[in-house]
Amino acid sequence: MSWVLDNLDLIWALTVDHLRQSAIAVVVAFVVALPVGWAAFRYTRLRGTLLTVVGLLYTIPSFALFPLLTVFFGIPLLSEANLVVALAIYGVAIMTRSVTDGLASVDEVTRSAAVAVGFGAWRRFWTVDFPLAGPVILAGLRVTAMSTISLATVGTLIGVQNLGYLFTNGSQRRIVAEVLAGVIAVVVIAVLVDVALLLLGRALMPWTRRIAAPRWDRVRWAVHA
Amino acid sequence: MNLLADAFAWIFSPARLEGSLTLPMAIAQHLAFTFGSVAIAAVIAIPLGWLIGHTGRGREVAVILSGAARALPALGLVVLLVMVAGVNLKTEAAVTVFVILAIPSILAGAYAGIEAIDRTVIDAGRAMGMTEWQILFRIEMPLGLSLLIGGLRSATLQVVATVTIAAYVGLGGLGFFMIQGLNTRDFTEILGASIVVVALALVLDGLFALLARFAVPRTTGPRVRPRQTEPAPAAAAVPQTSH
Numbered sequence: 001m002s003w004v005l006d007n008l009d010l011i012w013a014l015t016v017d018h019l020r021q022s023a024i025a026v027v028v029a030f031v032v033a034l035p036v037g038w039a040a041f042r043y044t045r046l047r048g049t050l051l052t053v054v055g056l057l058y059t060i061p062s063f064a065l066f067p068l069l070t071v072f073f074g075i076p077l078l079s080e081a082n083l084v085v086a087l088a089i090y091g092v093a094i095m096t097r098s099v100t101d102g103l104a105s106v107d108e109v110t111r112s113a114a115v116a117v118g119f120g121a122w123r124r125f126w127t128v129d130f131p132l133a134g135p136v137i138l139a140g141l142r143v144t145a146m147s148t149i150s151l152a153t154v155g156t157l158i159g160v161q162n163l164g165y166l167f168t169n170g171s172q173r174r175i176v177a178e179v180l181a182g183v184i185a186v187v188v189i190a191v192l193v194d195v196a197l198l199l200l201g202r203a204l205m206p207w208t209r210r211i212a213a214p215r216w217d218r219v220r221w222a223v224h225a
Numbered sequence: 226m227n228l229l230a231d232a233f234a235w236i237f238s239p240a241r242l243e244g245s246l247t248l249p250m251a252i253a254q255h256l257a258f259t260f261g262s263v264a265i266a267a268v269i270a271i272p273l274g275w276l277i278g279h280t281g282r283g284r285e286v287a288v289i290l291s292g293a294a295r296a297l298p299a300l301g302l303v304v305l306l307v308m309v310a311g312v313n314l315k316t317e318a319a320v321t322v323f324v325i326l327a328i329p330s331i332l333a334g335a336y337a338g339i340e341a342i343d344r345t346v347i348d349a350g351r352a353m354g355m356t357e358w359q360i361l362f363r364i365e366m367p368l369g370l371s372l373l374i375g376g377l378r379s380a381t382l383q384v385v386a387t388v389t390i391a392a393y394v395g396l397g398g399l400g401f402f403m404i405q406g407l408n409t410r411d412f413t414e415i416l417g418a419s420i421v422v423v424a425l426a427l428v429l430d431g432l433f434a435l436l437a438r439f440a441v442p443r444t445t446g447p448r449v450r451p452r453q454t455e456p457a458p459a460a461a462a463v464p465q466t467s468h
Contacts (some may be wrong), residue, residue, distance in 0.1 A: 059430045061386030063403060064419035071228050071416060146295045153298040154390060157407065167301045171394070176308050183301040190296035 003177040018162035029091025037099025058093035083155035098140020102133030138201040149190040235417035255398040262323035274335020291329035299387040307394045327380035334376015338369025371441045378433035
């Protein structure tokens with residue numbers, strides 16, 4: 001405990017670094033996954049292949065991805081950019097499927113109604129498809145944010161400063177409290193970010209608030225009954 | 226691309242069969258850790274997942290626990306447990322972490338598999354007078370198999386990745402070469418070992434895809450296409466690499 005109190009400044013600085021790296025990766029992943037997920041939804045023939053290829057990215061172990069990025073994209077091995085790009089790639093792998101699933105969850109009748117009222121493709125996507133796909137996309141975004149925050153700690157192995165530093169430094173100096181503080185800090189900020197995203201979702205999608213737990217099976221039942 | 230050529234030369238160099246840790250030995254260690262941990266996790270998580278799926282109770286707790294487990298940093302846990310348990314028990318400590326990380330995916334696969342079954346099928350079984358055990362073993366287990374295999378697949382890939390990182394505490398496996406390469410600034414060694422790790426992960430992923438294809442029961446009689454409905458929220462929320 002005394003170690004934590006003596007090193008609050010260090011923990012805080014590392015937390016800020018950690019959040020910056022994670023936030024950039026998640027935002028990039030979201031921006032990339034949106035069109036890719038849309039394409040997988042729109043072009044049904046591509047869907048299986050596209051989702052499989054994107055899913056394969058997720059199977060690459062993180063530590064092994066860093067040197068591959070160096071070889072294929074020329075990103076220096078021991079750099080923050082390398083970590084952020086790797087995290088963004090994993091984010092895309094998780095998010096793309098959520099975007100496709102989310103768009104597929106939008107009722108076809110609603111979509112047709114928007115077309116009938118005269119919505120163009122662009123406007124329909126942003127005002128009908130995207131908001132209605134919101135809950136499923138948000139679920140994917142929350143998973144992405146959480147796993148990105150915990151995965152970012154691996155960056156310490158390639159010399160990137162973030163909360164993972166507490167693991168390697170604590171291991172070398174044999175300070176259990178330091179490593180424990182790192183684990184707890186990572187879990188706490190992951191949970192805080194998750195709650196923040198949940199609240200953001202409620203603010204942006206007020207219609208989801210009425211259904212406490214969205215059990216789609218029951219919802220569909222009610223519609224067709 | 227010279228770097229890649231060097232890396233492949235590193236992999237196939239005769240020197241990989243000599244020294245304190247040979248490449249085949251590292252692969253064997255890596256696989257032993259992976260399969261051992263996933264097997265222990267499966268023994269714990271599958272019955273629990275089936276219980277949750279069959280009774281429909283405890284699902285919320287399982288969802289929260291799986292979510293929390295996702296936030297756990299693997300490297301930190303390995304380092305922490307090895308430090309607490311002591312160097313003599315470092316293998317046991319590391320395996321404990323691998324098991325903890327593998328459980329949520331398997332648990333989710335087990336109960337989501339049962340939840341995804343059309344309720345009318347289970348009700349039909351009950352109407353025919355099947356006991357709860359018969360419903361579990363003859364309906365829910367076989368029909369839930371594909372999502373369960375999906376869960377085992379995610380867990381396996383997660384553990385392969387974590388074993389790589391665990392080389393930091395001197396556990397051996399393929400991560401050993403990567404840590405050694407980082408310390409000696411030998412990029413060829415890092416890249417070579419990475420390629421082997423990625424190949425291993427892709428091969429395991431492919432094996433699970435094959436397993437899912439052959440192990441899942443086919444319906445007899447006229448070919449019935451699987452229900453094409455909206456993705457179940459449970460499946461959508463769990464990032465499984467593929468189904």
